[in-house]
Amino acid sequence: MxxxxxxxxxxxxxxxxxxxxxxxxxxxxxxxxxxxxxxxxxxxxxxxxxxxxxxxxxxxxxxxxxxxxxxxxTLTVSTVGEQARPLAEQIAAARAAHPDGTLTGVQPGDGDRTTRVVFARDDLGDRQHTVYVDPYTAQVTGRLTTWFGSTPATTWxxxxxxxxxxxxxxxxxxxxxxxxxxxxxxxxxxxxxxxxxxxxxxxxxxxxxxxxxxxxxxxxxxxxxxxxxxxxxxxxxxxxxxxxxxxxxxxxxxxxxxxxxxxxPEISTALAGPPPAAGSGHHGGSPVAPAADPATYDRVLGSARAAGLSGPVAITPAAEDGAAWTVAQTDDRWPVGYDRVAVDPVAGTVTARSDFADWPVLAKLSKLxxxxxxxxxxxxxxxxxxxxxxxxxxxxxxxxxxxxxxxxxxxxxxxxxxxxxxxxxxxxxxxxxxxxxxxxxxxxxxxxxxxxxxxxxxxxxxxxxxxxxxxxxxxxxxxxxxxxxx
Structure with a gap:
């Protein structure tokens, strides 16, 4: 050749x-x-x-x-603890340290890796601000401008x-x-x-x-x-x-x-029943919207773990109320973990599932x-x-x-x-x-x-x-x- x-x-x-x-x-x-x-x-x-x-x-x-x-x-912790702090506490720490932007996703820390709390901002275009939090102490270790999870050096x-x-x-x-x-x-x-x-x-x-x-x-x-x-x-x-x-x-x-x-394959995030009325958390005395409540991330993560999603995962809230959240495995090393579930953020129930084993052969080969x-x-x-x-x-x-x-x-x-x-x-x-x-x-x-x-x-x-x-x-x-x- x-x-x-x-x-x-x-x-x-x-x-x-x-x-x-x-x-x-x-x-x-x-x-x-x-x-x-x-x-x-x-x-x-x-x-x-x-x-x-x-x-x-x-x-x-x-x-x-x-x-x-x-x-x-920023990316790793010096000491791996026995028990991670609740995601709600980690998200609150990230928000307190960097109050700007819309929360668009969380990747819980796994092993010595820090938790990634992702915020979108209009002035960043397709970039995001990712705040890194020690999952065992809920202390912020830093913030980077990322592109789909990639660090500035990797993005460059x-x-x-x-x-x-x-x-x-x-x-x-x-x-x-x-x-x-x-x-x-x-x-x-x-x-x-x-x-x-x-x-x-x-x-x-x-x-x-x-x-x-x-x-x-x-x-x-x-x-x-x-x-x-x-x-x-x-x-x-x-x-x-x-x-x-x-x-x-x-x-x-x-x-x-x-x-x-x-x-x-796409995973359905549709939920049965009408979405909650806008503003009901302020005027009707009902709970706040799921996306605004950091505790929802713990509920959704617990449901995904109970459904069998192990290893590193990414939690993505719905773009609007009345839809399910998505939890996806993000383990790129062989054997890979790419299973996904859709979770009702209020009830905490799994509403849909997509396993990598069920993907079409061409989709698997393309991804791998x-x-x-x-x-x-x-x-x-x-x-x-x-x-x-x-x-x-x-x-x-x-x-x-x-x-x-x-x-x-x-x-x-x-x-x-x-x-x-x-x-x-x-x-x-x-x-x-x-x-x-x-x-x-x-x-x-x-x-x-x-x-x-x-x-x-x-x-x-x-x-x-x-x-x-x-x-x-x-x-x-x-x-x-x-x-x-x-």
Whole structure:
């Protein structure tokens, strides 16, 4: 495999190197020629996006340790007590320390982790103020501006990886990288496989670089492609999971799940009976609204625990009175805990339930894939695997560009700063049935993955136009004059 593997391996390592007699010339099929040319140009043009994605992704793998280093005193407690204080007391402490904002959720402390009390404010946009409380002493340990629970450092690195801090415009870069990564990986694997000799050497050289090759492009290509083969499955995984929450391809993926009824199931928060009258807590002598009473959180949490929700959970009050609250498990490590229940905040009864075991298969795979992509599913092992993939991808890309430079013509009459592209014309040589099958498949992929389809169409149009222009400019062969006489 090669993310930027350059073609033309029949060229010698140097102008004076003799041809390899043990490797007979193989006639390239039109499909191989097309893959070679597409792989070359896609590798050259997409590799910068892959470099950025690999570097920012490598930085993101360190966020758990970075959070502990920067916010350890806020996120964790120094001493784990025997019994946690009531949530009502912890919420009251958080509200007293930071009185601004609307309470939108609570994540009770678990083990040495502090309780998170989340407040929304209009001036924060999609951010929140999270107040951290020691669950055993009800003492506030700090406050951070978070994004869906992520600390400022994690949020900054997440934005860097997803959009380079450029908002929606920046999201195009990561979608381009994810849309083309699988094409480069699969295309590189096919090209590398075809270059191997038959028999045992094929399997051996797929897994070990050909160290018998001398210095030059062949040795670089050996390291480049063999490393890519080792990384292929992981890179395909990163491409697929990255596309699931990209801007355009992710929207198409979500629409497909909805059409198949394979998305994450909704949990009903509807309650029987009319909601309590607004203001009844002030004028009618009835209890205050559940969302305004911190004691409701203890009641809802107790019902969820009795229903079997263990481990870390998040309690989300209803957006309006007369609806159930939601309690969801938030354990991202394998075996994951994603069960949810809806609880009547007044009666304390469970009104609905959604267990992860009952989710559709595609919804499960999507959820687990995203968590693994973010390095959360398997803890430190997950982080190490992602870091290895990122470092390996960086090496593969650098080796690809090195091959491009090594293949440059060095003769005095053909000197050039970089290697030339493969010959065009592969499409014209393809069988009609291959085009009949391939064109609709590529068109469907281009529709589902716009940042694959649009650049591919542009490449084909420009390449065809350049080829036509050069053929028309090619001087015609001189015609010999007819012999005189006769």
């Amino acid at each position: 090669s993310v930027t593997e350059l073609p033309g391996d029949r060229a010698p390592d140097s102008p004076t190197a003799p041809p390899d007699p043990a490797r007979p010339a193989r006639r390239s099929t039109p499909l191989t020629a097309l893959l070679t040319r597409l792989h070359f140009y896609a590798g050259i043009l997409v590799a910068p996006f892959l470099l950025v994605a690999a570097l920012t992704g490598l930085a993101y793998t360190l966020t758990p340790q970075l959070d502990d280093a920067l916010y350890g005193d 690195l997440d934005d860097l990886h997803r959009n380079l801090h450029l908002g929606d415009v920046g999201r195009h870069y990561s979608e381009i990288a994810a849309s083309w990564l699988w094409v480069l990986v699969l295309g590189g694997v096919v090209l590398w496989w075809r270059r191997r000799a038959a028999g045992r050497a094929r399997a051996r050289h797929l897994l070990v670089p050909d160290l018998s090759a001398g210095r030059g492009v062949r040795r670089t290509r050996g390291w480049h492609a063999t490393t890519g083969v080792w990384l292929a499955v992981g890179l395909l995984f990163l491409s697929a999971t990255g596309l699931t929450w990209s801007r355009y391809a992710g929207a198409n993926f979500s629409a497909g799940l909805d059409a198949l009824r394979a998305g994450t 894939g995203i968590q693994a992509h973010m390095g959360r599913l398997l803890g430190p092992v997950n982080q190490i695997l992602l870091a290895a993939l990122a470092l390996g991808l960086l090496c593969v890309v650098v080796w690809g560009y090195r091959m491009w430079w090594q293949r440059r013509p060095t003769r005095a009459d053909r000197r050039a700063p970089l290697g030339g592209p493969p010959a065009r014309g592969a499409v014209r040589g393809m069988r009609w049935w291959a085009l009949l099958i391939g064109v609709p498949v590529v068109a469907a992929l281009g529709w589902a993955l716009p940042w694959f389809g649009v650049p591919l169409l542009g490449f084909l149009v420009v390449d065809a136009a350049v080829g036509l222009f050069r053929r028309r400019r090619r001087p015609a062969a001189p015609v010999s004059p007819a012999p005189a006489g006769g």
